[in-house]
Amino acid sequence: MERYDYAATEKKWQEYWEKHDTFKAETGSKKPKFYALVEFPYPSGAGMHVGHIKAYSGLEVVSRKRRLQGYNVLFPIGFDAYGLPTENTAVKTGVHPRVVTDNNIVKFTNQLKRVGFSFDWSRVVDTTDEKYYKWTQWIFLKMFENGLVFRDKTLVNYCPSCKVVLSNEDSQGGKCDICHSDIVQKTKEVWYLRITEYADKLLQGLDEVNYLPNIRLQQENWIGKSTGAFVNFEIKENGEKLRIYTTRPDTLYGVTFMVIAPEHPIIEKYRDKIANIDALDAYKAECAKKSEFERTQLVKDKTGVKIEGLTAINPLTGKEIPVYVADYVMMGYGTGAIMAVPAHDTRDYDFAKKFGIDIIEVIKGGDISKEAYTGDGEMVNSDVLNGITNKKDAIEKVLGILAEKGVGEKGVQYKMKDWAFNRQRYWGEPIPIVHCPHCGMVPVPYDQLPLKLPPVDNFQPGSDGESPLAKIDSFVNCKCPKCGGDARRETDTMPQWAGSSWYFLRYCDPNNDNEFASKEALKYWMPVDWYNGGMEHVTRHMIYSRFWHKFLYDIGEVPTSEPYAKRTAQGLILGPDGEKMSKSRGNTIDPNDVVDNYGADVLRVYVLFMGDYEQAAPWNDSSMKGCKRFLDRIWGLQDILVDGDEYRSELMSSMHKTIKKVSEDIEAMKFNTAVAAMMSLLNEIYALGSINKAELRSLLIILNPFAPHITEEMYNKIFGGILSEQEWVKYDDALCVDSTIEVAVQVNGKIKAKIMIPAEAEQAEVLGIAKADDAVAAAIDGKNIVKEIYVKGRLVNIVVK
């Protein structure tokens, strides 16, 4: 047998599949549909990463199996091509982002094709294509029309290096997500999408879908729903109502002070009445200097100032209580004011200790002289609540009293904030809005979409964070679509998340110029049956795209309320040193090198074999060579091939067991054990010294999703025809068992012997065989048998005394 020429063979079959549209999805086919989605890549200049290969290989295997099982499979790919790295390259090199993007897309496409992924290449989408972003803008305008878009002047996270406003999501930990510089706070008028309006729907929708439990949990935590109560505290001096939010209204009798955020408007409103306004202003200035990061990092050290001149009244007890300003209360959550119950809240406790405020216990169970007690217990010092031991009952009762007195009511809050939806950058979708001095914000008419990005020479952002578009008069100056008067175009662009919020819809009908996708195509393909991607996208991208999809559902544009029926996530590939791969660490692996030196099939098998698909695992070159050896041995089967139309009895159960194992493991994404099972079978075949045609045919088919090139070649050579057009092989549960099996015999839980028994033997027979064994007989000789256990097909345990 001549050596396997992986380079020539892989090229040959890639060309064949492409030429024959082997993996083309057919909208409207009578076959059952299966829509498998992987996260489309950002086409960076660095090219593909082995992480991409692993991310796509999972559903690649599932898709190839599904096709062999007779499904009409949609397995598309595209490019999420707007974004800062490309623009930064353009700024540095002067090459237009369009050109940079096109080059990178070509590079990525070639790399993906070399790995032999069975994508439907006729459906590629590119978010920066006018024909695509026309519909991104269209959806934005629909949201605008439906009141989900608004502008607001607020403190924003601003990256001084990228000169761009960032969402909370993009500035986690006080560092810019892109360049990792420190974020500063800046007041700016920005665009928002009212995602909070969908908070409940996004939460409830999780019941309709099948996401991995940790994925679901992350989304729930991100949305962060809490239920509690709003309560109005009257201010003694002026009758003003200071409204607070609390999740623990049951502790209302333990309130000894109140705290408001430094930015709370009541300070400005009554600044004349506040005796120590200078001290408050100074404190406020100090807080403004701190970044949000510093503010949240200095958790232990509580600071604040008492307001002299405002006194609150507890609505239940009528007691007067002091009001403080402190930056541990945020304006952005709840009402920006809290009732403080130091006995039962750790933050309030720290503050009260520092400022010498009373601490009143209202729930028994802890030691409030040492620390706050946040657990359950019997209510005390709480008037009508005294004696209640159940938190729920206490809350119910308090809510009743608050309602009766008209000073409070039940309420919910979400951690999720509205989505800051703009960037002062060039390389993004222009926001299709015109600012008219007479008409205000006017949407660009639908028939004028796409609002195209104008050509630019200088991509440098403006000095105060203005978009480069602001410098282009021909773009900025326009007529108001409503009144025809002189107007100015919005110059901000959409954030990178925009294009990826609906790409899965476009795949259904990617070349449609009249709709973002036809109703028929959407009805046929949606929802996505299985979506796999990285954990890092589980909160942002997944929440955003579910939001857009739910909105489109509400206005009747899509047929399903949820976009993704199932979501899984793969683990990272770490560098050979066990650290996260990064250019700076120099521990990256280039998939191109692997394909060059070992072939695409080896790369594919290895990324799936290296460990649990959902777990991170380090790259190991030697281990990968083991996969190369495996495929070489598969090739070598041709040397020991004999005729035969049926599995031989020697391999009967192994064949059925392996087919079953591979079939089931693929569905459970346990690709590593599926490969291991095929390796075991191969070892068995070589030990036997031969394989017949029926056995080889089945083995090639189950290996095909993992290593499509070599299996296609061998199939074609030996059987003629195209493997990708065959049927997935079946197994018979009844034939998965051997007639004679080995079981272990324990005496008092210690293994004493292994015996061969008929698979169907009952306990009495098995025990007879077991006791006839010398080692077992010796171990039980002269002892009393207390108990005898036989676990069918597993083991025997004889308990003696």
Add this chain to the structure above:
RNA sequence: GCGGGUGUGGCGGAAUUGGCAGACGCGCCAGACUUAGGAUCUGGUGUCUCCGACGUGCAGGUUCAAGUCCUGUCACCCGCACCA
């Protein structure tokens, strides 16, 4: 601090969910073929005081039987983080 996850040979990892711990692969050892081996093939390979015992981060417990269940504890990783 809160939430989630993980701890198993020299390494990556298996273990039908309470039933033979270490499948499969790497590495290593020995042998074969070779002028040669960083190719290929065959065999071996958890540890030790090796006809026996000990072994799944650590300490207990339940059970005929525990990597798996329970209690406590330690370490590491990943999210979120003064969310009222």
